[in-house]
Amino acid sequence: MKILVTGASGFIGGRFARFALEQGLDVRVNGRRAESVEHLVRRGAEFIPGDLSDPELARELCRDVDAVVHCAGSVGLWGRYQDFHLGNVQLTENVVEACLKQKVRRMVHLSSPSIYFDGRDHVGLTEEQVPKRFKHPYAATKYLAEQKVFGAQEFGLEVLALRPRFVTGAGDMSIFPRLLKMQRKGRLAIVGNGLNKVDFTSVQNLNEALLSSLLATDSALGKAYNISNGTPVPLWDVVNYVMRKMEVPQVRRYRPYGLAYSLGAVNEGLCALWPGSPEPTVSRLGMQVMNRNFTLDISRARHYLDYDPQVGLWTALDEFCAWWRVQDAR
Template sequence: GTWGRYQDFYQGNVVVTENVVEGCLKEHVRRLVHLSSPSIYFNGRSRLDIREDQVPRRFHHHYAQTKYLAEQKVFGAQEFGLEVLALRPRFVTGAGDASIFPRLMQMQRKGRVAIIGNGLNKVDFTSVHNLNEALLGALFADDRALGQAYNISNGQPLPLWDVVNYVMRQMQLPQVTRYRAYGLAYSMAALNEAACMLWPGRPQPTLTRLGMQVMSRDFTLDISRARQYLDYQPKVSLWTALDEFCAWWKHQPLGQ
């Protein structure tokens, strides 16, 4: 998640990455492929065909800032002889995905999910199988590929709410049909955040302003660099990945 204190994100993203880099150098590992995040690009507005060099001057939240800092730690290890690459995969899904859809399904069981804005915003997803292919490509790529970050996705942007409702259908849950104006949703999220800030222990809010932005904005990646340098060719469709997720989730204790 993206809710929490800066020092916690710094510890979880930057310090952990520093330890990994240090371990690689100590054990004379030849190549490190670092998993980063395209969340670093997010600025609260719609963005299409984002290239790897289009990083905003100011980051939108602590998670993005510390993920980018972690990348810089990885690239800094090149001067000590470590071969490094970073991958930025968007919305990874498939069997084992416990982050994207489970929370939405839980909320929809209570009838609490609403389409934010007009519901036409297109986003990128990544099949976990395609991410695995990208990781292998990065491990065996030639020297021209080193020292760079790579966007990874299925290369097939789709309307976010079409994807959400596909999963709802597969899981025999009601379709999301209610619409909520973006301004109203954002204001409600701001109030929810403020209440949680005042509550002992600062619990994670059900609604966040960032969440409202992510669910209502276009967000697609240009993956041509990965195609060129990593020979990346996404082969597994998003629909296949979603079917795999649904089949897997139905066998989990929470999915029954």
């Protein structure tokens, strides 16, 4: 099978492209940074550089491939709606149209469980529990991108969407590096009582889910799937585990949720007024994420994708810490 992996210069796309090569698949990759995919090219991947906002490039990327794993997109807690729309919706539209024009058989779309987040506690969320309104442009545009993907079914494209929660392992730049930096500066505090449980996903488990999506039978098609390790854990236990492994002082200060939320609002207001509108280190959404229970029901993935997460969270965290020590030393 020949596949295209978009966003291969990023964490999830890069890790899956490498995994797919190890499984013997013929892999073409696209990403924003050529230096970040050199290791994939050395392993046999074909690299085609360029920006997916160009429909012509998207069509070239999809030429003569059997399936596309679409990992490219805009992420973050801060930014303008139009930027998220370009990175998540427009790019996905271009890839979908390219798949249809080049007669690609299947598209696996990397979505996000952030679409569920409404600022409240949620335990065991199912794929149908999508709110009527979204808290953030990232969530709104990720859901809209999903709808673009599912809309292509009527034209013959086989589609699936995965919603993995808090993916970590070697290469993770989105979760723990920021927290480590804040704690080293003494700016990190436990929000609320510190007992809120959340889901994490080992990137190795996500790789298996993505591969299963490429090989899944007809009954699995046309659905969105929650992906996690399936074992919710207290968020701040996880944070402090990483702090201990990295020999950084553990987080012991507590901050009431109301105060943390207010500080986030003030910080956002100041950053909005500052030239260039830099991303705030503390935001209202960030404080909600750090305070709320947020867990997923993964029974649909278990049933249709035969998803059976084998790599535990602590193993994934050890992998991250070993990798991050090397990055920190550079």
